[in-house]
Amino acid sequence: MFRGGVGMRHCLLLSILVCVYGGFVEPPESFSLRSVAETETRLPCRFDAQGESIVQVNWNKVQADGTTELIITAHHTEGTVVGRLATRVRFRSKDPLSESSLLILNTETSDEGHYTCQVITYPSGTFQRPISLTVWTSPISLLEPVILEEGQTFRVAALCRSTAHPPPTLSWDTDLQGQSQNRTGEGGRVSSQFSLHPLRNMNGKKLDCLVSHPTLERPHRIRNTLVVHFPPNAVVSGYDGNWFVGREGVEVTQR
Template sequence: MTSLLNTLSPCLCVLWIFVAVIQGDFVNLPTNDPIHSLAEEETVLLCHYKPTVGNVVVQVTWYKEKPDGNKDQIITAHHTNGQTAFGAWSRRVRFKSSDPTVDSSLVIMSTEVSDEGKYICHISTFPSGNFDREVSVIVWTIPISSLDPVILVEGQSYRQAASCRSVARPPPRLSWDTDLNGQSINRSSDNGAVSSHYSLHPLRGMNGKKLDCLVWHPTLKAPRRITNNLVVHYPPHAEVSGHNGDWFVGLENAALRCVSGGNPKPQSFTWIRMGGELPEGVIPHPNGTLTFGRPLSLSDGGTYQCVAKNDVGVGKAGDGDYCDR
């Protein structure tokens, strides 16, 4: 028996060397595996088999591996019988080259999320046999994002000021760009959706301040900024202007102006004279101006008060005797 094995060993070695010599190889392999592709864009799966002299590629077939381990046939090309694509793949794939037995790379023309998985490039040669190359594909999607601001009112308790939401593959990351004194809470779900909620104590000095949401994702070269300015409503703060202290009987074109802050801007202004009605010929205007439509008289003297009103509250301002002898 030992003599027989010694006799066969050189034969086995010769056979092994012969197989190694005649076997071709896959060339021009990508450096990145798995391949990261983007939904709705073209994906190219490289497969380029170079046979040795005396061998020929007879047929190329691409498969996708199913979750249960079975294979879904995608497309095949025979060196004499042409090409055939199968099922729904027939509208979505093609070979990159006009001669698939030379360059067998597969093109998915519009990639879908469901295309993620493992693919097999199956090469049939003669006389050497069959050779496989596996390619894994991960499909990313561009984030779809939104920001929902909340209108706050001064004096309210600590509460949510804005919500930012985004969904993508892989899940995005959210952050806030602001100088406001508040806190954020982030949440995520299994479908790639994430959200971030920013809360604070609303003060009138915060109105108009930046509260931007930043969306971070590997498909973006830089974070996407969703701009937003905080809105805080507060009552008007009225002031009266126009009286410089030297009004006199006979002065023409006299006017008082009610200057008011507040957010939103006051929707109405009301002028009253303390202790009585407005004099005849005195005209209040919607913009907060009170005009004297005739020269001033002694009867115009008194304390005038402006009341500015918005949806949040009212602001009052008044001054003393406007008419001197």
């Protein structure tokens, strides 16, 4: 028995260990990027290591068969090593371990695909962020005019062609009465033909092809005028129906 005793209390101190891992400043998750062929493309990648050490940074591209190809790598002691795209890629920063964005110096359509920025830290390990790149090409376009003759049946008056990725959209700017027909082929090729029944009053009228594409701020106009050949229309002026030798004041003109 204890009288006036002091109770004993045991206090249990719980120590909570909080692990703070680094994270990507850019790009955000599920990041998609569009670029245009023959321009410089920046694939963003910047990682906040939260005080840990970044040992290595790798850029990889996923091939069509699902395999991964190493494009470029930066190591904290061994420096930078590039793959088969050495002539067209480099790190954007002189210190790729702190700012790891990739530059494709002269983008090609073959560069389209899925990339991964992989950051290896110590002691936490490996972090990676995927990027999807779409490469557009500017349209290459031409218009093939057709010389028509009055009296011909309904036929093609002009043919417009264009190739790009994604495929362009073709339309016609004209006041002529006719019909257009559009076709789409492989490799981003499209064509549009404008057909009509040729009349002489159509000669010299506007028949322009308009090429629309996401790479263009406004539709590209290919200017064209319709050519319709027709026989001359002789007009006699100053004649009252009475012909005689030495008659003057009579004139024949063609319209």
